[in-house]
Amino acid sequence: MTSHLFAVAAATEDDLLAAIRGHADRIRGGRNLPPLDRYCHDAATGTAGLPHRATLVADSYDSLAAGLAELTAAGADRPAAQPLRRGSGPVFVFAGQGAQWDGMGLELLATEPVFRAALMRCEERVRTLAGFSVTEQLRADPATSRLGEIDVLQPTMVSLQVALVALWRSWHVEPAAVVGHSMGEISAGYAAGALTLDDALLIACRRSSLLRRITGRGALATTELSPEAAHALADASGGRICVAGENSPRSTVLAGDTGSLTALIEDLDRRDVYCRMVRGTVASHSHYVDELRDDLAAALRPLRPVASRVPVYSTVTGAPVPGTALGPAYWMRNLREPVRFAATVTRLAEDGHDVFVEISTHPVLISSLRQTLESAGRTAELLPSGRRRAERRAVLSSLGTLYACGHDVHWPALAPPAPGLTAYQDAVLDAVRLPRPAPARAGSR
Structure with missing residues (x-):
């Protein structure tokens, strides 16, 4: 069953509870109910700016009714939503290796047109640079999949992160800052606008190809x-x-x-x-990568990084760096030097950031984020963008949390699907320099 985000809002807490009860009564009545996706979309439309909010993810009217009953029972004991203190958006946290799992990406490929279109654009470029199909590898049987090969895995993970960024942007969720763990800095540089999509995939493909040389050593x-x-x-x-x-x-x-x-x-x-x-990786961030230095510099010579649109917090330096710094030499440092993730997260918290969205197919950094922030005496909202076997539910739940915290969502982007891309989804792909998929030829299936 497909998951859907239900959201309701009101001017006061009493009005919110009344609205929740109203929805519960209508669903209990069970007459003339539209499809669940239409019901959820219509309930959320027009709620922008209202301060008291509640959300839940449902995959049937039965689960929606059960969720509404829980919200009603909580009543006045439910804590009031706290607004995003930064106001401008969350920190996007891009994972390195470790988030992969068999079947990742397939649910969002099937249900989210923006995600699918963005991934297909990455596939086109990866096929040119590395000679394989990202989507074929995602769909492959584990026995024949090449995702255990580093030069297949890393471009695939970066492609999935690019597609997740496009999905978040279609919902009007833009990062206030970005940070990446090891390989994740490639996608972070792209999301910040310092790297083009071609730049990001060039780094992912060329560098992972070179890493094959040290497989099995260290x-x-x-x-x-x-x-x-x-x-x-x-x-x-x-x-x-x-x-x-x-x-x-x-x-x-x-x-x-x-x-x-x-x-x-x-x-x-x-x-x-x-x-x-x-298991299943190479000894990156060690002396074993030193022999790749000259070849990596030559492979990445075409890079032309530019000033970023949002701050890039570097896990090489532990502090913000200008987008223009993300040239060939930086990517060798990213590969050779320690990943200073804890120090960088502490700096983000000190700079006032308190909402973090992990951009990965399964949360692998949230535990480290929590430990680091707790050690620094900071509280924050920590949200995943995916989860094994529950991709859509996980990302919609996180979107609902952002909405409950005061982030207004672009509800038309969650409207029941129409054939192809809507005009808005089309515009999102334009904004992130991703072309629309070609229309199907007559007679094609």
């Missing part, structure tokens, strides 16, 4: 060490181990030669400190 391990403790261990290893990522105050990633990491894991196990090898 390894990564995830640990529950603090960044300080992880650096101390790395310093004591004589260069055999380095810190690849500082994800939170109690989560780090180590990189280095396999034998040294294996011995370290055994030692940490004896001390009851969590540490496990990361």
